[in-house]
Amino acid sequence: MSDALPHQGTGRAGTDPSAGARASAGTGASAGPFAGTSAGTDPSRAEGLRVGLVGAGGISRVHADAWRALGATGFVTSVQGAEAIASEYGFAAVPDVDALLDLVDVVDIVTPSSTHADLALRAIAKGRHVVCEKPLAATAAEAARVARAAAAAGVRLFPAHVVRYFGEYKAIKDAIDAGRIGTVAVQRFSRAGSAPRTPWFFSESAGGGVVRDLMIHDIDQAVWFAGPVASVYAVQNPPTVDDRVPAPVTAHVVLTHRSGVISHLHASWVAEGMPFRTSVEVSGSEGRVRHDSAEENVLRTDAVLSEGSTDYLPPMSPQESPYYAEIADFVAALRTGGELRVSPADGIEAVAIAEAAYASIAAGAPVALPAPGEPLIAPATAVSPAAVTPATVSAVSAAEAEEAAR
């Protein structure tokens, strides 16, 4: 899927993988992961692991780069663009998803969001492990279905919430867990950049929208830092009319966590070409920690460049690339059977909160999420826009999500 990368703008199209690209398929029978390799000292090395990318948009290249760096054997399928990925990264292009599923141990789903759940279920049905770009599915119910299927099939399911692998955000998580800022009280997150080009990003029914696609990164961070959410209040300007998400667009979400922590999340798609910027600040009873991408000073180039010299691509640093880190974490978990930094339940919860945010925008009122163990509650359709009492939305309960994730 070619969504806005958390660290940069986007422009490349996501592609529909349902039709096959003309390409020569790799061959060879499927066997267990790491077939033909002796496990080295580094459990995150992926030599012998056969990985199939579905989708050839912008994020596909980022994942392909990481898989290649880890030594995996790569395959790729997409309606268009598969051959380019294949030649750039030394992968084999495969005509369609079914052919891909026969060739690989792991399926890495990097397609438009509305296709994630169906592709994941097809891969799981074939007994393949799944890496799925966020959001795990378009709805929390679908996400839970995927998680249940993966648990039943005994395969790994990794919702790729990559911001958990950004060093600064991980350092904030570590500071919180170590008690360095005391009791967390107030959190703020911001994420703004260029509006994407591909049409599906602007259809909420197709899994798009600035909350579900962009803000979901920070929704996951807010929950990672401060735990489950009790209520969601969301506003967006301009509003989405007839399923058409406007651009530019800005959205604010305020979460009240079950712990009492309050979080503000801002996400905007500004004009195309807008530089990407993220920031985070977490305040607690003993201190505060913050990061703003606009204040990064590790590398700055002040230069007078000649025209035509703008095509420089920075080298990927395995030590610092969060995309490399997330794939490496997945490979290590596959090899050792250990925990991943993002669980299927985390993927479901992020989608459930995004869904509640859209319900809040529609209702003009806060929306309550069901407590762990509570049954599903009636949807918020009866709430008028001027309602002064918090509404409740139907969502997969945290308990169900938890269960599904096991």
Added chain:
Amino acid sequence: MTAPAPLRVAVLSFAHTHALSYVHALRMMPGVELIAADPDGAAAPDQAPRGAELAAELDVDYVDSYDDAFAWGPDAVVIAAENSRHRALVERAAGAGVHVLCEKPLATTVEDAVAMREACERAGVVLMVAYPVRFAPAFRDALAQLRSGRLGRVLGVTGINNGKLPQDRAWFTDPELAGGGALVDHVVHCADLLDELLGERAETVRAVSNRFLHAERDLAVETGGLVTVRYPSGVVATIDCSWSWPMSSATWGGLTLQIVAERGTITVSPFAKGVAGHDARGETWAPVGADLDALLLAEFVAAVREGRAPQPDGAVGVRTVEIVTAALASAAQDGAVVPLP
């Protein structure tokens, strides 16, 4: 050329620490005669110097009572009393035909704020509210950029007014005298800047708050809060008013507006101009740039002298109190959305 007639200004109360910088700014102004009265200072529960002692430190003439201050015949007063005590002093000044600069927030209830604005209107005296941040050159620059239209329409704003707990004065955390905690102290500056930026009155207000910051002090007011405001044009804004800077911070706090427009964003932090460093005790911060309180006082004094209405006026004082009281009501109702009447 003759000097302008001396302008007599009385500073009423040292309850708000801003009184100190107002006195300093007024002392620097030519043609201003200054006295101060702080009759409630002795009764304050905190240990900060007040009354005649503080007046001596500030090198300003002191009188013991508000009666004495008004008997002195001031042309104008600067009111820096506790929030809920503003109304009585403003109405007294209006009754005496004296112009008023009142510390923010104008009042703790909309009813009080409206009564104060009306009293000054009836008396034909200036009512200005002490919102100095809108005088910051960086904010004027941001306004000019946005008003030029080159960034397109404003879509949304995040306002951040965080700082240390104002512990020098105990009344800041007294629900009666202050009207609330962080929601009262730190929403109004951003609300004033939004008022100036958008030129429209808020439509709905929604707030949540908690008391995890400084919980060990067992305060009777909220210390953290997030306030979301919707405007008729569709603009959405959220204000983080939390007292979330640890007491070990090198400076009091700061204010940042992150403005998202159609073709770009503007981030303006008027108090971020300065020199950072370290000394033997840790981080240091030396602010640099325009003295915003001096700019505020200069506008007030000029308006009084010229007989014109200054900004920010009583009307924006009322509109910002509306947002604060709606935020308090929303937070008290578990985050219900409160429409402004």
